[in-house]
Amino acid sequence: MSTSSQYDVVIVGGGSAGITVAAHLQQSDRAPESIAIIEPSDTHYYQPIWTLVGAGVFDKEISERPMAEFIPEGVTWIQDYAETFDPDANTVSTQSGDTIEYNYLVVAPGIQLDWDGIPGLADAVADPRSGVVSNYAYEYCEDTWDTMQTLQPGDSAVFTQPATPIKCGGAPQKIMYLTADHLRKRGILDDVSVQFYTPGTVIFGVEKFARTLRDVVDRYGIDVHLHSELVEIRPDTNEAVIRGTGGGDSAPGERVVSYDMLHVTPPQSAPDFIKESPLSNDEGWVDVHKHTLQHNTYDNIFSLGDASSTPNAKTGAAVRKQAPTVVHNLLQLMHDGEITAPKEYHGYSSCPLVTGYGKLVLAEFDYDNEPDPTFSFDTSQERYSMYALKAYGLPQMYWHGMLRGRA
Structure with missing residues (x-):
């Protein structure tokens, strides 16, 4: 009634x-x-x-x-x-x-997370044995850690970002840097191919922070492909289909990339x-x-x-x-x-970019992609203090401050 x-x-x-x-x-x-x-x-x-x-x-x-x-x-x-x-x-x-x-x-x-927006994604990410993972859902985020630990020399770890707007635009990169750091700690980083595919034209839209991220990419030896978008997953053969838009060093058309771990940020709307x-x-x-x-x-x-x-x-x-x-x-x-x-x-927004275990770049910026810092020191540099803020400080501020109307 x-x-x-x-x-x-x-x-x-x-x-x-x-x-x-x-x-x-x-x-x-x-x-x-x-x-x-x-x-x-x-x-x-x-x-x-x-x-x-x-x-x-x-x-x-x-x-x-x-x-x-x-x-x-x-x-x-x-x-x-x-x-x-x-x-x-x-x-x-x-x-x-x-x-x-x-x-x-x-x-x-x-x-809205559009899991059906990429053929093959919905079924693959729901199977914890597939190698296809995503931190964008509560039910899947622990699978990322389980899969990360299975990587071995000769494997490929692939990370993607869609062309749509997404929540937390830095998230596709954060887990990539953490995976690379995990491989470094295990001593096999040089033997695992870490690749990033993004339709973006730059690694990050604010140059002050992009400079640091380019250094991070170089430190880990990550293969970054701009102007590139995931358009299909073939879980039976562990293949990702990537479409290049033709910008920069991206050739137009589709190519197939093999993966052992594929972290996907789903299209969103x-x-x-x-x-x-x-x-x-x-x-x-x-x-x-x-x-x-x-x-x-x-x-x-x-x-x-x-x-x-x-x-x-x-x-x-x-x-x-x-x-x-x-x-x-x-x-x-x-x-x-x-x-x-x-x-x-x-337009204020903040993107705490985790660049490794115990390392974080705090990117704060406005509608014009100009830095809009909260702190007086240079947060474009990797810092443990900012990592601790994300891991321990911000959750407490969220639960006890923001949601209570106090922050």
């Missing part, structure tokens, strides 16, 4: 963005009278730690907590899937058939229910102003996080800066009827 309910603010998504916005709203001295989060999952994951799970540093269970622990007190949790939007009627319909009415809507459902909604732009993302995060058509709708159209790198650090922007502008609109003094987001 379907039901109808109404709230001042409805938040679609209980991930990093949705929970953080709810916490900030609830703590405001101008907090809305009623807030609801539509989120189907029982479990909340701290996904950035999956890189270190895949490298054998942590068990994957360290990344999960019950969702109920993080729904702010006083916020209604609607444990269901959002399915359709009617922004003219100010309603969201859920998979169970309920209609949720809102005065203001925050859309933050995250990004906005969730289907967002793509099919009136909220999306031509590329399928929630269509918002890149500074105010207000929808470009519907004034009472805001969006942040991976599903929004903002052209920043899709990271949790970006969400940490976006959430206060959404809350400030939403509350001003709610109480004043217009946004007269908008808070603006300028």
Whole structure:
């Protein structure tokens, strides 16, 4: 039996963005009278730690907590899937058939992993014996470590990045550097072929950090192929089909690469229910102003996080800066009827690039790919202190600070 309910603010998504916005709203001295989060999952994951799970540093269970622990007190949790939007009627319909009415809507459902976007990937990554692994899912990230340990002299370890936007753009490289460092520790790095295929034109988009990464690549002897994209996996023969775009040293057309370990970053996109909604732009993302995060058509709708159209790198650090922007502008609109003094987001994102066990380059930058540092020292250099920050400091800040509206 379907039901109808109404709230001042409805938040679609209980991930990093949705929970953080709810916490900030609830703590405001101008907090809305009623807030609801539509989120189907029982479990909340701290996904950035999956890189270190895949490298054998942590068990994957360290990344999960019950969702109920993080729904702010006083916020209604609607444990269901959002399915359709009617922004003219100010309603969201859920998979169970309920209609949720809102005065203001925050859309933050995250990004969709398109495992079927590469032929052969979905079946191969689900088989822990295939050699095909990915740190992009809780159920698969420990397979990376198991497979890494099986590499022997004469083997090939292949790492790929898709042409689509992805969450944590540095993740395809982080596990590659950790794998190379693992092989170095075992004394077989020179005897294993480590290869990276990316459709990108450079190793990293901010030159200050790219300089260090080129040195890291040289140190490990990694064979980097720019302008190159994985388009098919043949798990029966342990072959990856790579398509070159013809840029740089990449010849146009397809070639076949053999692998013993293949780490795949799956293609990604906005969730289907967002793509099919009136909220999306031509590329399928929630269509918002890149500074105010207000929808470009519907004034009472805001969006942040991976599903929004903002052209920043899709990271949790970006969400940490976006959430206060959404809350400030939403509350001003709610109480004043217009946004007269908008808070603006300028594309800040952070990519903690692990370059080996105990080594990390902290890349922070804005919409213009200009460095936007938090620290006064040069974080483009590999440092143990920044590695410790990622491994131990940032998870605590996430669970006890960001999701509680304190950071």
